[in-house]
Amino acid sequence: MMNALVLQSDFGLEDGAVSAMKGVAYSVSKIIPIYDNTHGIPPFHIWEASYRLWQTISYWPEETVFVSVVDPGVGSNRKSVVARTHHNRYIVTPDNGTLTLIHEKVGISEVREIDENHNRLPQSHASDTFHGRDVYAYTGAKLASGVISFHEVGERQNLDEIVTIPFQKPVIESDKITGMIDIHDVRFGNVWTNISRELFSALYVECGDQVQVTIQHGDRNIYRQSITFARSFAAIPVGEPVVYINSLGYLAIAMNQGSFAKTYQIGSGENWRIDISVS
Known part of the structure; x- marks a missing residue:
């Protein structure tokens, strides 16, 4: 066959x-x-x-x-x-x-x-x-x-x-989840994390709530901001960032009709860490 x-x-x-x-x-x-x-x-x-x-x-x-x-x-x-x-x-x-x-x-x-x-x-x-x-x-x-x-x-x-690459597995402590930025949704500049929907639900965040997002590359702080959690990009104004669940069931960050990755110079891979906490 x-x-x-x-x-x-x-x-x-x-x-x-x-x-x-x-x-x-x-x-x-x-x-x-x-x-x-x-x-x-x-x-x-x-x-x-x-x-x-x-x-x-x-x-x-x-x-x-x-x-x-x-x-x-x-x-x-x-x-x-x-x-x-x-x-x-x-x-x-x-x-x-x-x-x-x-x-x-x-x-x-x-x-x-x-x-x-x-x-x-x-x-x-x-x-x-x-x-x-x-x-x-x-x-x-x-x-x-x-x-x-x-x-x-x-x-x-x-x-x-089998040769494997070490990476940051998502962990939760109290009201904070730490994971990594796995990849970009390349064409649109969204950043995808390895924090699952199930793990994120432990923070009891509802649509419309704010979450604190901190992104680090190695030892450097690259981004720290409160962002709205929503179901899709259209829930927030054009040019604003949004935290959402992507098509694979993992937490992601986008900018409505813009590139979050390009705007804030965010990369991906095993050296890119992200913290999500309740604002």
Whole structure:
């Protein structure tokens, strides 16, 4: 049976890198269905690669194969792997932290290291700088099209050895929740946190109430302000910030018809902490 192949990378679409990956996949099977998750991940931003996988993976059918290539260590001794989740979706990726949120929030049943003697584009061994094309797209296409089974990817690996990125897990103390800014809703400049709706509900905040928001980058205070909590952007005046629950069920901050992230120079990732407390 033919399964979907979903690609993501930090390659952008300005040159032929993504097209080359798709060409390799079609060389394995001319009827393989190929889709793009995103190719707009900032260069070398492994955390964002991890998040974009977690953001979307549960909406794809079982047996879907994801290829994720954000690989600043290409050509080094980092492993190339395929992970199978608890719900039987597959991720082909460098083992460099990309699997962090899948491991934490979805669950990984098994990981196999790619055997490049059998699962690498023929005649490509002279190059060590484009594994996205030569190893990951090729192996992903073979797996999605049924040319190989998961067991034929390579040797099974110890799950305890998966490389993960340390990050601030949300915690609540009295009337304050501390979490991190996971990611941006890029086009609109909203910032998304890892504070769940359920955890936030412990503060007993109602729509229209004010909450105190403090954002830190490392040891620096970047933002501190009281913001209205509301169901959507239209509940507050244009140009004003709002705290809301995003489409994944997590706390987020937006600016009505503006970019909160750009206005206040807010980034994302494991070094961006956020505190939410009752005003």
